[in-house]
Amino acid sequence: SQQGEEDPQAxxxxxxxxxxxxxxxxxxxxxxxxxxxxxxxxxxxxxxIRSNEREKHSGRLRVTLDTSKKSSSLLITASRAADxxxxxxxxxxxxxxxxxxxxxxxxxxxxxxx
Amino acid sequence: EAQVTQNPxxxxxxTGKKLTVTCSQNMNHExxxxxxxxxxxxxxxxxxxxxxxxxxxxxVPEGYKVxxxxxxxxxxxxxxxxPNQTSLxxxxxxxxxxxxxxxxxxxxxxVL
Numbered sequence: 001s002q003q004g005e006e007d008p009q010a011x012x013x014x015x016x017x018x019x020x021x022x023x024x025x026x027x028x029x030x031x032x033x034x035x036x037x038x039x040x041x042x043x044x045x046x047x048x049i050r051s052n053e054r055e056k057h058s059g060r061l062r063v064t065l066d067t068s069k070k071s072s073s074l075l076i077t078a079s080r081a082a083d084x085x086x087x088x089x090x091x092x093x094x095x096x097x098x099x100x101x102x103x104x105x106x107x108x109x110x111x112x113x114x
Numbered sequence: 115e116a117q118v119t120q121n122p123x124x125x126x127x128x129t130g131k132k133l134t135v136t137c138s139q140n141m142n143h144e145x146x147x148x149x150x151x152x153x154x155x156x157x158x159x160x161x162x163x164x165x166x167x168x169x170x171x172x173x174v175p176e177g178y179k180v181x182x183x184x185x186x187x188x189x190x191x192x193x194x195x196x197p198n199q200t201s202l203x204x205x206x207x208x209x210x211x212x213x214x215x216x217x218x219x220x221x222x223x224x225v226l
Contacts, residue, residue, distance in 0.1 A: 030212065042118075042204060042217035043157075088157065092212035100212050101172070104149075106156035 004032070004089040004105035012111040019076040021108040023089030024069075032065055033090045033102070034074050043088065046074075079112045086110070116141045120205045120218035127195055128226050135190045135221050137205030143216070145208045146188035147172065148180065150201040151220075157204070163188055164211065195225040 007022045023032065031050045035043040049056045049065045049072065056063045062075040076083055086107040093103040120137045127133055139146065147162035149172075159172030163182040177199055179191040188207075192199060205218040 033214065035215075040202070040220065040222070042219045043206075043215070044217070045214045048214060090215075101147075101159065101162065102212055102215060103159075104157040106154070 004091045004103065006087070006089055006105045006108040008108060009106070010109045010111070012113065013079060015079060015081055015112055015114050017079055017112075019079050019083070019110055019112070021074045021087050021110070023072045023074070023091075023105055025072075025089075025091045026070065027093065028067070029091045029093075030100075031092055032063075032072050034061075034063060034072075035088045035090060035104075037086045037088065037107070039085070046087075076110075079110075081112050081114045084110060084112050116216065118205055118207055118216050118218040120203075120221050122221060123219065124222050126224045126226065129196055130194050133192050133195060133223075135192075135203060135205075135223070137188045137190065137218060138186050139188075139205075139207040139216065140186065141207060141209075141216065142185065143207035143209050144185075145211045146182065147206050147215075148178070148188070148190045149204045149206065150174065151204060152201050160190070160203075162211070192223075195223075197225050199223065200225050 004023045004025045033048045034046045037043045060077045065072045086109045088107045090102045090104045118139045148160040149157045151157050158174045161180040163169040203221045206215045208215045
């Protein structure tokens with residue numbers, strides 16, 4: 001069951017530029033999370049934003065959430081080559097049995113060129 | 115160090131040969147889950163467990179089994195692997211089912 005959809009699928013920028021990735025979802029949520037995955041490695045949690053929050057910062061990361069538009073954005077400022085990775089959003093979703101779980105989008109592949 | 119450990123990291127096997135991928139976490143987390151990641155399909159949940167002896171199917175459970183006899187361990191069992199189970203598998207744990215997930219490093223499985 002697909003809940004979050006990231007956009008764009010791929011993004012290539014130069015070092016020092018900002019990178020913006022978007023996530024749209026279909027149903028109401030309690031929270032939305034962003035994860036990072038280096039090629040072939042495990043996902044690493046970046047930030048969680050609750051449905052009653054509009055913006056959150058962590059270092060060079062800025063996440064916004066617009067529940068009226070059912071969308072979130074992840075901004076990485078002053079990007080570095082080491083930021084090259086895939087970025088996923090995950091939203092909580094209730095399945096047919098009523099159980100809550102996290103559902104991941106397909107990710108945005110970010111390439112930061114030195 | 116808080117971590118989720120899964121083994122093996124890489125495995126090539128043949129159709130029908132039973133295999134187990136182990137997963138262990140040292141954070142005393144209630145919830146554990148297994149995902150598979152395939153190109154173009156993203157991350158899909160196979161099974162999850164809310165506590166010891168409590169497991170439930172995720173989105174793609176066919177061909178897999180799990181068990182949760184101890185809180186820290188959550189092995190994934192492929193009784194009769196088939197080529198369509200060739201994938202990158204991740205184990206993850208979290209304190210509550212929609213909270214921050216901690217992932218293992220992944221197990222890349224190839225079924226010939």
